[in-house]
Amino acid sequence: MTTSVDEPSRSTHPTVPSPTAGERTGGGLLILYLSLGGLAFAVLQSLVAPALPVLAEDLGVTTSDASWVLTAYLLAASVLTPILGRLGDIAGKRRVLIGVLGTLAVGTLVAALAPNLVVLIIARVLQGSAGAILPLSIGIVRDELPRERVSVTVGLLSAIFGVGAGVGIVAAGPIVEHLSWHWLFWLPLVLVVVALLGAIFGMKESPVRTPGRLDVLGAGILTVGLVAMLLAISKGQAWGWLEGRTVALFALGVVTLVVFVLVELRVPEPLIDMRLIANRGVWATNLVALALGFAMFGTFLLVPMLLELPTVTGYGFGKSVSQAGLFLLPTVLMMVVFGPLSGLLDRRFGPKVPLFLGTVLVTSAFALPALMHDQLWMVVGSGLLTGAGIGLAFAAMSNAIIESVPATQTGEATGVNAISRTIGSSIGTAVVAAVITSHSTAQGLPTDAAFTAGFWVCAGVAVLAVVASLALPSARHRRQAALAAGIDDLPPEPVELHVPHPHLPGQHGQHGQHAEADQPKA
Numbered sequence: 001m002t003t004s005v006d007e008p009s010r011s012t013h014p015t016v017p018s019p020t021a022g023e024r025t026g027g028g029l030l031i032l033y034l035s036l037g038g039l040a041f042a043v044l045q046s047l048v049a050p051a052l053p054v055l056a057e058d059l060g061v062t063t064s065d066a067s068w069v070l071t072a073y074l075l076a077a078s079v080l081t082p083i084l085g086r087l088g089d090i091a092g093k094r095r096v097l098i099g100v101l102g103t104l105a106v107g108t109l110v111a112a113l114a115p116n117l118v119v120l121i122i123a124r125v126l127q128g129s130a131g132a133i134l135p136l137s138i139g140i141v142r143d144e145l146p147r148e149r150v151s152v153t154v155g156l157l158s159a160i161f162g163v164g165a166g167v168g169i170v171a172a173g174p175i176v177e178h179l180s181w182h183w184l185f186w187l188p189l190v191l192v193v194v195a196l197l198g199a200i201f202g203m204k205e206s207p208v209r210t211p212g213r214l215d216v217l218g219a220g221i222l223t224v225g226l227v228a229m230l231l232a233i234s235k236g237q238a239w240g241w242l243e244g245r246t247v248a249l250f251a252l253g254v255v256t257l258v259v260f261v262l263v264e265l266r267v268p269e270p271l272i273d274m275r276l277i278a279n280r281g282v283w284a285t286n287l288v289a290l291a292l293g294f295a296m297f298g299t300f301l302l303v304p305m306l307l308e309l310p311t312v313t314g315y316g317f318g319k320s321v322s323q324a325g326l327f328l329l330p331t332v333l334m335m336v337v338f339g340p341l342s343g344l345l346d347r348r349f350g351p352k353v354p355l356f357l358g359t360v361l362v363t364s365a366f367a368l369p370a371l372m373h374d375q376l377w378m379v380v381g382s383g384l385l386t387g388a389g390i391g392l393a394f395a396a397m398s399n400a401i402i403e404s405v406p407a408t409q410t411g412e413a414t415g416v417n418a419i420s421r422t423i424g425s426s427i428g429t430a431v432v433a434a435v436i437t438s439h440s441t442a443q444g445l446p447t448d449a450a451f452t453a454g455f456w457v458c459a460g461v462a463v464l465a466v467v468a469s470l471a472l473p474s475a476r477h478r479r480q481a482a483l484a485a486g487i488d489d490l491p492p493e494p495v496e497l498h499v500p501h502p503h504l505p506g507q508h509g510q511h512g513q514h515a516e517a518d519q520p521k522a
Contacts, residue, residue, distance in 0.1 A: 030141075033195050033198030036198070037133050040192045041130050043165075044073075046165040051175075054181050070234075073127055076128030076129045078230055082272060089410065089412055090210055090214060104133075138414050139206075142402050152340050152343030156343070169328055218263055233426045241434075282405065282416075285397050293423065295461055306379065309445065309446070315451070317379075335390055342394075365385035435453050436450045
């Protein structure tokens with residue numbers, strides 16, 4: 001079952017030819033508006049978690065009940081990101097972005113005024129539904145800016161999402177201590193309103209679209225699968241991993257997602273083109289997103305907890321919530337610097353090099369405190385490496401996606417990448433929390449071994465990201481596949497810098513065979 005949007009049937013070509021470099025705008029204000037919207041969404045994602053005990057106390061509920069404000073946001077973002085990303089490809093990215101920012105503004109206003117937990121949860125669902133901001137923003141940048149500016153701008157936008165997550169952790173403590181939890185929403189609301197006004201009055205609609213219909217059946221199946229899976233992951237620690245409802249939700253999620261893939265392979269206008277996902281440049285990048293999502297939220301959980309534990313434990317540093325947040329500032333600053341730098345490296349060498357370097361840095365960032373974390377400089381050093389690695393890798397992931405798929409499927413492909421990152425962060429939070437719980441004292445305090453084990457788990461997952469980054473096609477093979485797929489907005493051919501890569505089936509033979517193997521549906 002499908003619902004028509006603007007056009008009667010799907011085509012894999014834009015309704016209007018892509019604008020040439022000469023027809024595209026300079027985009028300074030465009031970048032500002034997109035950055036503010038992305039920053040607000042990312043801040044709202046992480047801002048609430050450190051303030052959860054205060055929220056629970058003020059609203060008169062348990063911390064377990066209050067945690068639904070996190071779960072509601074996660075579920076809404078995961079479900080609606082691919083749907084709205086695809087809708088942007090069909091109906092116009094600016095049009096959908098305005099709707100998304102408007103919903104985010106309403107949700108943030110309602111959250112700021114929420115008198116009880118139920119209203120706050122509803123508001124968080126509205127906020128989470130804006131998860132498509134990054135895919136839509138990347139699509140708009142690709143459509144509107146000169147090609148030579150796209151990689152650096154995408155790097156900046158991708159870094160801002162990592163920066164926003166860090167800013168949320170850093171700012172939550174001071175806001176709650178000196179103002180109230182309501183200001184966790186009033187302050188981001190200002191950014192959302194500016195971004196919304198900019199989208200309405202300062203952006204033009206891109207002509208690059210995919211005429212077709214929205215796959216409502218596929219959207220419904222995907223919603224059931226993702227909600228079941230993520231609910232089991234996020235609540236498994238509290239409910240018990242072997243409890244009947246947890247196991248049932250896992251089983252329902254797996255079965256439904258398998259059904260979703262089978263349905264999408266058969267419908268003429270799928271919500272997510274599975275042949276596109278089979279492109280090596282896409283699936284390898286999504287694996288990296290899954291692993292780095294795990295690792296990034298692992299550090300946001302482990303580092304503040306280690307810093308805030310009392311010094312009498314022998315391994316804690318006795319910092320307040322606000323002080324602990326300040327120690328994450330170096331991580332945030334490194335993301336700001338290395339995101340655009342990743343774009344420059346991409347322009348010179350292609351996305352594989354910054355992606356590989358970023359994953360190596362993230363692995364090192366967790367190996368350092370896993371070996372020893374009894375000095376503050378070790379924690380700060382880990383944060384610097386994390387920020388640099390996440391900044392390089394997040395930007396490179398987005399650039400790898402847009403260089404592997406046609407412009408008409410940018411929202412669809414980057415939406416799936418965003419889901420991968422979200423699922424990774426959910427798994428990371430659940431696994432690290434389980435590790436901490438299993439290594440706790442009788443008083444409920446994490447032991448030193450809990451942090452060592454947690455850091456090693458994150459380092460191990462980051463190694464998987466390194467391996468996945470090596471599976472990305474080389475610059476030459478990626479370009480051949482893109483040209484064969486009809487992608488007409490490629491940057492100048494990058495310098496070939498050989499990065500070791502694992503042998504994959506189909507990596508031998510003629511160049512034409514490479515192009516055919518990596519060719520997305522066009």
